[in-house]
Amino acid sequence: MLAGASTGTLVVFGLIAAALVLFVTEAIPNDITAIGIVVALAALEPWTGVSARGAISGFANTATITIVAMYMLSAGINGTGLVERLGIRLASVTRGSETRALAATVLTTGPIAGFVNNTPVVAVFIPMITDLADQSGVSPSKLLMPLSYAAILGGVLTLIGTATNLLASEFAATLLPRGPIGMFEFSALGVVVLSVGVLYLMTIGRRLTPARIPAGADLVEEFDLDEFLTHVRVPPGSDSLGIPVSDLAERTEAGASVLQLRRDGKGSLAVDSTRRLRSGDVLVVHGTHESVEALCAERDLRTLSSQEVTDETLENTTTDAILDKALVPNSSTFVGETLAKTRLREVYGTRVLAIRREGKLIRTGLDDVELAAGDLLLVRTTPESAAHFAESGDLVSVDAEGLDRLLDADVETVAPLSPRAPIAVGIMVAVVGAAALGVLPVVIAALGGVFLMVVTGCLTTSDAYDAVSWNVIFLLAGVIPLGLAMERTGGAALIAEGLVATGAILPTVAVLLLFSLVTGILANVITPVATVVLMIPIAVDAAAQLGANGFAFLLVVMFASATSFSTPVGYQTNLMVYGPGGYEFTDFVRVGGPLQILLAVVTTVGVTLLWGV
Structure with missing residues (x-):
């Protein structure tokens, strides 16, 4: 198929290949990849046929606006x-x-x-x-x-x-x-x-x-934290007597984190606490068994293995602390930052206890973990910080309020209409x-x-x-001129020729279904936006070579790109439920794959009946 390709076509195909690799691996954010496409198209104008004005035309495109x-x-x-x-x-x-x-x-x-x-x-x-x-x-x-x-x-x-x-x-x-x-x-x-x-x-x-x-699982059970939360007692004569709780948390080198001080049946947050340790105080510690034992040896403390740490333990404090699940959205400023750099603990009094990512739980070495869109965090925070996150959009609360409280309260109070x-x-x-x-x-x-x-x-x-999700806007504006380059260099027509060759053995409606299936696969891997930009010019060219209805081919590509169910990265909402649902990657393939194939058939038949081929 590439035998008759011009130099310009090969250059554009090279850019597309590089973009696909970056989209799939996400070595850099997709919107940054799109900006790189804009620069490359303009810099290689003699071969791509796209001027500087054409390269940035995506920003003025009516669809983008x-x-x-x-x-x-x-x-x-x-x-x-x-x-x-x-x-x-x-x-x-x-x-x-x-x-x-x-x-x-x-x-x-x-x-x-x-x-x-x-x-x-x-x-x-x-x-x-x-x-x-x-x-x-x-x-x-x-x-x-x-x-x-x-x-x-x-x-x-x-x-x-x-x-x-x-x-x-x-x-x-x-x-x-x-x-x-x-x-x-x-x-x-x-x-x-x-x-x-x-x-x-x-x-x-x-x-x-x-x-x-x-x-009905509580959060400690849901995130399988039973072995990572331990009660530790301050014995009489301990070297830690008189030390502020926050100082103990900062100075420990054992790798365990002190979450809470419990005294007289009540708990208080360890972060910024000036309360000094007394004999008989109990600390709630987060860490592996080895790190907790190291902390006890280092600070002369004793573990209380018979006492279980539950949701109620972590929320029963004098400061109204709450245990919550928080989703990291695409637009969060925390994306790409390590937990240590977010300063959630120091600035917001928020401690991350576990991270659910792609069906896996991360419960150790959390400070060095770079947050990614779709991560679900188990956090111990305050109502004030939860309200701040809700307003800023950096974290989306998933479990801040119980349904009973919502239903029992006056709806005008909990969900007032503007x-x-x-x-x-x-x-x-x-x-x-x-x-x-x-x-x-x-x-x-x-x-x-x-x-x-x-x-x-x-x-x-x-x-x-x-x-506005500006990363989506930059992605749009960056990939739109790529479609323009494919048209001007003849790349779209060349790929269309290869697909049209199937028309020699398949009826036109089967070629239409093939476009739907191929588009659906691409949309699940390189985002629907990039897919529709790449596939529509090819589909329209293929229709012209087959003497078929170009609008029918365009509609099939449009529907297939808009309905990507088979991967969690295929659509932003899939990514949003990935963590809260505790799903594995293969769950989307098992549930979404058959749905994708079913709708490809339904769409192809529907387009054929309503618009003809």
């Missing part, structure tokens, strides 16, 4: 309290029934994700669903993966449902003799895809989804309506909605900018 605006509009809707209110109502009617809980989860999340960015929706629902699972006597693992999958499925309902839809619309306007895709042009097929997906999750998927976390909620909803409806009726292009309608939300007080400018 629309996605920025949709992030902001979603923040305006989330700020109304409607999603939280809906979550509580959902919990009140499904409590105690796994079937009702699963049905309500997928049937609620899917439609919402068609209009509101699904990442914040899933972030709000994770603690609700986790506690709901506890109340229903169900493993949270049985509900969290369906939550993510439903959010992904909802993205195919409307043009603004996901970034890949908007990119496909841009390609439709530039590569085909037609305008952009309409707001609800593919919604009929989207409803079918969502319905089939929900039916799968309620039946086959329900049986395949594992129960990785035991139902007085501007009707205005925010009205603005969102107006944006969708204006774009759907063709009154305004979707990008202008979305920007107009942001303007109205800010001037009406539904959204502050700082909240608007904070709502």
Whole structure:
């Protein structure tokens, strides 16, 4: 296939190969890889055919600007309290029934994700669903993966449902003799895809989804910390008598961490504590058996192996300390930092006791662990610090409030609606309506909605900018010109020729299915955004060579990129439930793989019947 390739085509293929390696290995962040693509395309202009202006054209692309605006509009809707209110109502009617809980989860999340960015929706629902699972006597693992999958499925309902839809619309306007895709042009097929997906999750998927976390397990049990938490007593005449607790924690070289001082049946945090040790005091220590023994030998202490450390032990303090699970989101400033550099303990009084990552538990050497997006942390913190993390978005609480407290409290108190909620909803409806009726292009309608939300007080400018996942925006802007380079150098046509060759032995509809399957595989590995940019030019070229419907091929690629279920890194919401669900990588393959193949068939058949090939 490469025999007739030009030098420019080979250069672009080389850049794509390098980008794929970096996307898959994540040796550097994907958005930084995208910036490198921009620089390389412009620097190699004689071969890539992409000028400096063309290389940065992704930043001015209507899809990129629309996605920025949709992030902001979603923040305006989330700020109304409607999603939280809906979550509580959902919990009140499904409590105690796994079937009702699963049905309500997928049937609620899917439609919402068609209009509101699904990442914040899933972030709000994770603690609700986790506690709901506890109340229903169900493993949270049985509900969290369906939550993510439903959010992904909802993205195919409307043009603004996901970034890949908007990119496909841009390609439709530039590569085909037609305008952009309409707001609800593919919604009929989207409803079918969502319905089939929900039916799968309620039946086959329900049986395949594992129960990785035991139902009703406390946090110490969930993170298997029994052997890493020990009571240590200060005996009479100990060398440690009179030493401040914080000083003991700082000066120890044994590798164990002192979490708590217990005196007279009450505990206090060890961090920054000026209380001095007395005979009979008991310390709660975190570390391996060897490190605890070394601490005892070093500081003249005695272990109390007969006393078990539980959630109640760690939360029973004079400072209202809480034991919580916290998710590290993609946008967190802690991503890439070691725990020691985050200064969580010194600045926020927050101690990380364990990390769940990719189905594995990390419970030792935590200070040297670099945090990654999707990590689930077991933390002992304070309500004030938990509130700070919720506001900053650096950590997303997964288990801060019990469902009982939410349901027993006044809903107006725990999930108050903003007085501007009707205005925010009205603005969102107006944006969708204006774009759907063709009154305004979707990008202008979305920007107009942001303007109205800010001037009406539904959204502050700082909240608007904070709502944007800028790493996603840079990824978009960086990979868009890569598609341009493939077109200009003939790379897309060359790959299309190879795929078209299958048309000699396969009917066109089978080639269409092949594109769906290949696109789905790539989306699970190199992100949906990069996949749609690479595959749509190839699909449109292949359709032209086959004498087929280019729009049908474009739609199949769009649907396949937007529905990536088979890996935790295939879609951001999969990554968000990875840790809280205690999943292993293969769980997504086992549950999401059949769903991906099923929807590839459904999409191919649907596109063929509705648009023809």
